[in-house]
Amino acid sequence: MTPPLRLGTRGSKLAMAQSRGVAEALTAATGRAVNLVEITTYGDVSNEPLATIGGTGVFVNALREALLDDRVDLAVHSLKDLPTTPAENLTVAAIPERADPRDVLCARDDLTLAELPPGSTIGTGSPRRAAQLRALGLELEVVPVRGNVDTRMAKVTSGELDGIVLARAGLSRLGRLDAVTEVLDPLQMLPAPGQGALAVECRTADEELVGTLAVLDDPMTRAAVTAERTLLAVLEAGCSAPVGAYAVVAEGDAPQSDELYIRGAVVSSDGAISIRKSVTGPVEEAEQLGRTLAGDLLDDGAGTVVGAELKVPKKENVS
Template sequence: MSRVLRLGTRASALATTQSGMIADAIRTRLGREVELVHVTTEGDVNRGPLAQMGGTGVFVSALRDALLDGSVDLAVHSLKDLPTTPQDGITLAAIPPREDPRDVLVARDGLTLGELPAGSRVGTGSPRRAAQLAALGLGLEIVAIRGNVGTRIGKVTSGELDGILLARAGLNRLGRADEATEALDPLQMLPAPGQGALAVECRTDDHELVELLSALDDAATRAAVTCERQVLNTLEAGCSAPLGALAEVVDADEGEELWIRAVALSGDGSRVVRMSATGEPGDAQGIGARLGSEMLAAGAADLMEAPA
């Protein structure tokens, strides 16, 4: 009899919902039984600003530790939380089809960004969202916030804030999509690399499970997020500026093409490097590396020198 797979997950409503989706897919598509195992991460315990905690990895390290010590067999992450550097002993076995990657506004009275009066208070915990919002020049007051989706939306319903920015994917997965008052066009606000996608990791030496989970992988999603994350990886070597990137695989005259747009900004949104690239999906990593290098050459590395 096959062992019950232990799936490591954070305990938040969104994390358990996302992990539950993967567990259901494993049960129905792969015929294996799964149980969720809650793992507490640094990002769950430390309520300070994510950027000051190091940002990337604060929701991931404890789950990876649980994988490596054998407490769990696989783990599910929001892909945008994963460090771009691989970890020894762990394999990214599957990236399932992506949810809508866009950011959304949840605002009072059903307002859109353009309808919010100057001086309105808009909350976000993301330097990327804050910088792009500032760059739009709408005269809004940007307020740093933390907390789960329900807590953040509560700041709007209570009147503490006029609006908040969130990932649409999280609202969709929680069944709260109708609470968004506007889905933001990526031309206005590019999402975080990997936003809307999930990552399913397991131990590299668990060859049977690596092979099993590969059936959940979506090639187009993997190509897109690989390209986005390579831009981030390339820029992180010389740039700590807020970064947005969105790639997609599209049908073209001569087969599939991968298109990517990326933006790096100063913290206050006053300086912007925005570029795009295209190529074959099989060269996703190479496209991302070249685009990142071009952005560095165009001044992305200097952006954090602007006053924040």
């Protein structure tokens, strides 16, 4: 009898919901049983701001260690948390179809951003969201918050905050879309590269499992996030950076006629500098399109913003 696959996951409600979804999809597609194995990461036990503890990798390193130590067979990550540099001996074998990557507002009294009075307090743990909120010029007070979705929402219901900004995909996976008071247009709030997408990772040497997991892969999602994450890599920025990117694929009528459109933004922490660009090209050139867009942003001065604000020392993970 084939033993169940061991799927490594963080223990938060959102991570467990994401991993259960992947496990159920894998079982439905292959008939293979999957057991969840909870792994604690440094990002789960630290209350420090993400930018302080390094951002990129703080939610994934312990999961990768569990893979390399053969304590789990595969791991599920939020793709936006995954470093852009490939991990040695590990492979992202599948990127399932992406959920809606947009950000949302959850505010008191069902208010939208435009309806919130000047001076209203908006919580977010993301420098990217904070920078773009300030760039809107709505005179909102943006304050840092950490914690799971319930902890953050409680700050609104208690009156401590007037609103919080979260990822729509996470609320959807938790069945909490009823709390959303506004879905933010990407023209206002460009999502994080890879937001809404998941990465299913396993050991490169486990070729049979790599092939098995490929059934979960969505090529259009992989192309879109490849462009976004290439942009991030060229800018040498991390998941806690004030960098937004959003790529979409328009399917053409003829073979090899699909087009990829990607927008990118780099915004200074005070919102005073906002550099936004976009490019379009064949979907099979996704990586090059990301590089081209990054180059356009750098040509317009993005390097100064990135260099000044994103060179944050990283700390090691603990498990």
